[in-house]
Amino acid sequence: MIYFIGIKGTGMAALACILHDLDYEVMGSDLEKHFFTEEPLLERNIEIFPFDTKSIPDGSTVIIGNAFSEEFSEVKKARLNPTLRCYRYHEFLGEFMKGYTSFCIAGSHGKTTTTGMLAAMLNNAEPTGWLIGDGTGRIQPDTQNLIVEACEFRRHFLAYHPDYAVITNIEIDHVDYFKDETDYRRAYEEFSANVKKKLIVFYDDPEVRKCHFACPMITYGLSEDSEYQAKEIEEDTQGMQFTLYHFEQPLYRFTLPFVGRHLLWNSLAVIVVGLLKGLNCEQIERGLCDFHGVKRRFVVEEAGENIYIDDYAHHPTEVSITIDAARRRYPDRKLVAVFKPHRASRVYYFREQFKEALQKADQIFLLDFTSIDDHADGVDIDIHYLQEIIPGSIILSEDETGAHLLAKQAPAVFLFMSSKDIYHLAERVKQIEAEKK
Numbered sequence: 117m118i119y120f121i122g123i124k125g126t127g128m129a130a131l132a133c134i135l136h137d138l139d140y141e142v143m144g145s146d147l148e149k150h151f152f153t154e155e156p157l158l159e160r161n162i163e164i165f166p167f168d169t170k171s172i173p174d175g176s177t178v179i180i181g182n183a184f185s186e187e188f189s190e191v192k193k194a195r196l197n198p199t200l201r202c203y204r205y206h207e208f209l210g211e212f213m214k215g216y217t218s219f220c221i222a223g224s225h226g227k228t229t230t231t232g233m234l235a236a237m238l239n240n241a242e243p244t245g246w247l248i249g250d251g252t253g254r255i256q257p258d259t260q261n262l263i264v265e266a267c268e269f270r271r272h273f274l275a276y277h278p279d280y281a282v283i284t285n286i287e288i289d290h291v292d293y294f295k296d297e298t299d300y301r302r303a304y305e306e307f308s309a310n311v312k313k314k315l316i317v318f319y320d321d322p323e324v325r326k327c328h329f330a331c332p333m334i335t336y337g338l339s340e341d342s343e344y345q346a347k348e349i350e351e352d353t354q355g356m357q358f359t360l361y362h363f364e365q366p367l368y369r370f371t372l373p374f375v376g377r378h379l380l381w382n383s384l385a386v387i388v389v390g391l392l393k394g395l396n397c398e399q400i401e402r403g404l405c406d407f408h409g410v411k412r413r414f415v416v417e418e419a420g421e422n423i424y425i426d427d428y429a430h431h432p433t434e435v436s437i438t439i440d441a442a443r444r445r446y447p448d449r450k451l452v453a454v455f456k457p458h459r460a461s462r463v464y465y466f467r468e469q470f471k472e473a474l475q476k477a478d479q480i481f482l483l484d485f486t487s488i489d490d491h492a493d494g495v496d497i498d499i500h501y502l503q504e505i506i507p508g509s510i511i512l513s514e515d516e517t518g519a520h521l522l523a524k525q526a527p528a529v530f531l532f533m534s535s536k537d538i539y540h541l542a543e544r545v546k547q548i549e550a551e552k553k
Contacts, residue, residue, distance in 0.1 A: 117141045117142075117143070117173050117175070117176040117177070118132075118135055118140050118141065118142050118143075118176065118177045118178075118179065119142075119143055119144055119145075119172045119173070119176045119177070119178050119179070120132050120142070120143070120144030120145070120178075120179050120181070121144065121145055121178060121179070121180045121181055121184060121188075121190050121191060121194065122144070122145070122146055122180070122181025122183055122184050123143075123144025123145060123146050123154075123157065123162075123164055123181075124146040124147070124151040124153050124154050124157075124164070125146075125153070125181045125182075125183060125205075126153055126249045126250060126251045127182075127205055127209075127247065127249060127265070127267075128144070128179065128181045128205055129153040129154065129156065129157055129251040129253070130153075130247045130248060130249075130250075130251050130252055130253030131179065131205065131208070131209060131212075131247060131253055132144060132157060132162060132253070133156050133157065133160060133162075133252075133253035133254070134245065134247060134253040134254070134255045136160050136162055137160075137253075137254070137255050137256070138255060138257070142162050143162060143163040143164070143165070143170075144162070144163075144164060144165070145164065145165045145166065145167050145168075145169070145170060145190060146164060146166075146167065147166070147167065148166050151537065152251065152412065152537060153250075153251030156251065156252065156253070167189070167190055168189055168190060172190075172193070172194060172197070172200060174197070174199040174200070175199050175200070176199075176200055176201075177200070177201045177203070177208075178194045178200050178201065178202045178203070179203055179204075179205055179208050180194070180202060180203065180204050180205065181205055182204060182205050182206065182269070182270070182272060204272075205272075206272035206273070206275040206276070207275055209247070209264065209275070209276070210275035210276050210277065213262055213264060213276060213277070213278065214277070215262075216245070216259065216260065216261060216262035217260055217261045217262070217279050218261075218262050218263075218264065218276075218277075218278040218279050218280070219234060219238075219261065219262070219263045219264065219278055219279065219280045219281070219282070219389065220264050220265075220266035220273065220276050220278040220280075220281040220282070220311075221234065221263065221264070221265050221266060221281075221282045221284065221385075222266040222267075222268060222273055222281060222282065222283050222284070222304070222307060223282070223283050223284030223285045223286065223318070224268075224284070224285050224286060224287040224288070224289050224431065224433070225284060225285055225287065225378075225431065225433055225434050225437070226284040226285065226378060226381065226382050227249060227265045227266070227267070227284060228248055228249045228250055228265055228428070229378075229379070229382050229409075230282060230284055230382040230385055230386065231246060231247075231248045231249070231263055231264070231265040232246075232248050232250075232252075232407060232409070233382055233383065233386045233404060233407045234246075234263050234282075234385075234386045234389055235248065235254075235263050236403055236404065236406040236407035236408075237386050237389075237390055237395075237400055237403030237404050237406070237407070238261050238263065238389075238390070238393065238403065239403070239406075240399070240402060240403030240406055241390075241393070241395055241399055241403060242260055242261065243256055243258045243259045243260050243261070244259060244260070244261040244262075244263065245259040245261065245262045245263070246262070246263040246264075247262070247263070247264045247265060248265055249265040249267070250412055250428075264276065264278070266278075266281070266307075268289075268290070268300075268303050268304065268307070269290055269293070270290070270293050271303050271306070273303075273307050274303075274306055274307060274310065276307075276310060277310045277311075277312065278310070278311055278312065279311075279312045279313045280311070280313055280314050280315075280316070280389060280392065281307070281308070281310075281311045281314075281315050281316070282315075282316045282317075282385045282389065283304060283308075283315065283316070283317045283318065283324060284318050284381070284382065284385060285318050285321040285323070285324065286300065286301055286304050286321060286323040286324050286327065287321075287323060287431075287433055288300045289431055289462070291461050291462060291465040291466075292459065292461040292462075297323070301323060301326060301327050304327060304329075305327050305328055305329060305330065308327075308329040308330045308331050308333075309330035309331065311331045312331075313331075313332075314331070314332055314333070314334055314392060315329055315331050315332065315333040315334070316333070316334050316335075316336060316385055316388045316389060316392075317329070317333050317334070317335055317336070318335075318336060318337055318381060318384075318385065319335035319336060319337040319339055319341065319342040319343075320337035320338055320339050320342070320381070321337075334388055334392075336384040336385060336387075336388050337381070337384065343362065343363060344360060344361070344362055344384060344387070344388050344391075345360075345361045345362075345364075346358040346359070346360060346361075346380060346384055347359050347361055347366075348369075349380065351375070351377075351380075351444070353375060353444065353445050353446075353447070354373070354375070355371065355372055355373040355374060355375065356371075356372055356374055356375070356379075356380055357369060357370065357371050357372075358370055358380065360384075360387060360397070367397060368397035368398075368401075370383070370387070370397070370401055370404075371401070372401070372404055372405065373405060375441060375444055375445045376414075376437070376440065376441035376444060376445075377437075377440070378437045378441065379441075383404060386400070386404060387400050387404075390403070412426055412427065412428040414426075414427050414438065414441060415427070416445075417542075419546050419549070420527075420546075420549055420550075421526060421527035421549075422526050422527055422528060422529070422530060422545070422546075422549060423446060423449065423528075423529040423530070424530050424532070424539075424542045424545075424546070425438075425442060425529065425530065425531045425532065426532050426539045426542070427531065427532065427533050428533075428534070428535055429533040429534075430457065430458045430462070430533070430534060430535040431462070431466070432466045432469035432470045432472070432473045433469070433473070434533075435453075435455065435470065435473040435474060435533055436469075436472070436473035436476065438531065438533060439451065439453065439473065439474075439476040439477055439531065440476065442529055442531050443476070446529045449527075449528065449529045450478045450479070450525070450527070450528040450529065451476075451477045451478050451479075451528070451529045451531060452477065452478065452479045452481065452522070452525045452528045452529065452530050452531065453474055453476075453477035453479070453480050453481065453531050453533065454481045454483065454512065454522065454530060454531065454532045454533065454538065454541065455474060455480070455481070455482055455483065455533045455534065456482070456483035456484075456485050456533075456534035456536050456538050457470075457485045457499070457502065457534070458485065458534070458535045458536065459485075460485075460496070460497050460498075463485075463497060463501065463502055464497055464501070467501070467502065467505060468505075470502060470506075471502075471505050471506050474506055474509070475506065477531065478528075479508075479510075479525060479528075480506060480508065480509040480510070481509070481510050481511075481512040481518075481521075481522065482499050482502055482503050482506075482509055482510070482511050482512065483499065483511075483512055483513075483514055483518075483534070483538060484498060484499040484511065485498075485499060485536070499511055512541075514538065514540075514541060516544070518541060519541050519544035519545050519548060520548060522541060522545050523545045523548040523549060526545075526549060530542060530545065
């Protein structure tokens with residue numbers, strides 16, 4: 117029996133699905149509130165209990181979600197039971213990865229999408245499993261490769277020792293933990309020492325260039341000194357084309373159905389991994405075209421005259437990139453940004469960057485936020501702090517009044533951005549619009 121404390125967490129749900137698919141008996145506990153991550157669990161008939169309502173069976177292996185402190189009641193009970201073997205999520209995953217040719221996708225931004233892209237590409241060529249930070253986990257008994265999204269939060273990715281790793285970028289985040297940019301870069305340098313074969317890094321990022329990595333690396337990007345470089349780039353509202361060069365020698369012209377420069381960067385990382393695995397460019401292109409997105413990353417829905425986009429963006433760079441992608445895809449439409457921050461420390465540290473990013477939209481709505489870590493951060497602010505520095509921004513309530521206020525913006529492209537699930541407002545706006553007809 118494997119029991120998950122916090123089974124609805126994005127990584128936890130994905131890992132639970134993987135272990136279930138390998139015929140382990142799996143169950144877990146969490147809040148009774150609905151999370152998008154629980155759908156795959158329910159499809160597998162994995163039992164989910166409210167916290168503190170189920171006694172963990174003696175002799176079980178217990179996996180503890182990283183969102184829960186050692187003082188959390190279920191964690192304390194599990195630690196005190198001598199028959200249970202307890203692991204933190206990253207500790208268990210680090211051990212589990214040892215049975216496969218493993219790939220870690222790390223970086224401040226783009227981890228989830230790049231992991232999903234790599235999963236689609238490699239799985240097209242040979243049996244591949246994956247654990248993605250959108251709650252998705254897949255594996256088969258004959259799986260050879262395992263792709264894992266590796267988060268730097270509190271240096272948890274140091275529990276992993278992959279064969280290959282990608283670093284998509286290094287821009288400071290989790291400012292409640294990391295002391296400064298130097299400390300943040302050092303974490304990635306420490307992670308590089310765990311990589312057994314090759315590290316693939318995005319060389320357009322100035323922070324990446326400052327690092328001293330401890331294993332052989334391959335660089336990719338648009339910069340002239342990247343080992344693998346995209347040139348002759350053509351982009352429109354339907355996709356992109358570019359020629360891949362290796363040390364100034366053209367290799368192949370790729371045609372991909374993705375919109376947004378960030379997806380070009382992510383594709384380059386995946387292409388390099390594919391070449392390292394011995395795939396040819398035609399195979400890589402075919403596999404990339406099998407990628408149809410991941411949950412809560414620029415998920416587009418069209419309804420009547422409106423377009424609704426759900427995205428996990430919660431860092432100012434992610435917000436900026438997401439709005440840019442929406443602009444490129446819908447250049448002639450009004451763009452309405454609806455943003456709910458995650459942590460007070462992040463809002464305070466990046467206040468000017470959030471202001472600059474959000475002002476790319478035509479109208480800005482802000483939702484109030486709370487975090488279980490806010491008090492520990494030592495930062496006591498609310499959404500008014502951000503609203504006061506962004507001219508014209510409006511604080512929106514997550515209720516019927518807020519939905520009607522949003523509906524007045526129609527027709528528009530509504531862009532919902534948060535690490536929290538705020539898309540329920542879009543569902544209500546769609547109902548209001550339908551009632552008008």
